[in-house]
Amino acid sequence: MSGLITDNDGMDDPGSPVELDPNRQEKARVYARQNRRLEGLELLITAFYILAWLVIPLPGGALNLAAALQLFLSSWTTNELLLVAGFSVVFFGLLALILLPISFYSGYVLPHRYGLSNQSDLELSR
Numbered sequence: 001m002s003g004l005i006t007d008n009d010g011m012d013d014p015g016s017p018v019e020l021d022p023n024r025q026e027k028a029r030v031y032a033r034q035n036r037r038l039e040g041l042e043l044l045i046t047a048f049y050i051l052a053w054l055v056i057p058l059p060g061g062a063l064n065l066a067a068a069l070q071l072f073l074s075s076w077t078t079n080e081l082l083l084v085a086g087f088s089v090v091f092f093g094l095l096a097l098i099l100l101p102i103s104f105y106s107g108y109v110l111p112h113r114y115g116l117s118n119q120s121d122l123e124l125s126r
Helices: 020-053 067-073 081-114
Strands: 003-007 016-021
Touching: 020 067, 020 081, 067 081
Parallel strands: none
Antiparallel strands: 003 016
């Protein structure tokens, strides 16, 4: 393949070739590889987090984190809907805090590093 594609956006001649920049293609490959690695890291952290809640016992007792949180929330209310809501807020809130640095890096730093963001730093500060 010659690295040429046809541009059919209706702006130019429908059959005019467009040259792909090899440097941009390499940057895209590197960006995609780094993004996949970060997604894999997020997946591993999430899996370990779930296992920690279900398997790892708390010091000084046989309870795991999930059972301890259920006992704590049960002391506040017996309404099952509120128990599920409270458990979800704590569980997913802590997970979001743990994943925050990776989310920031993959959602802000990487796109800016590779020129993929459509917002400047000045626009974000407003």
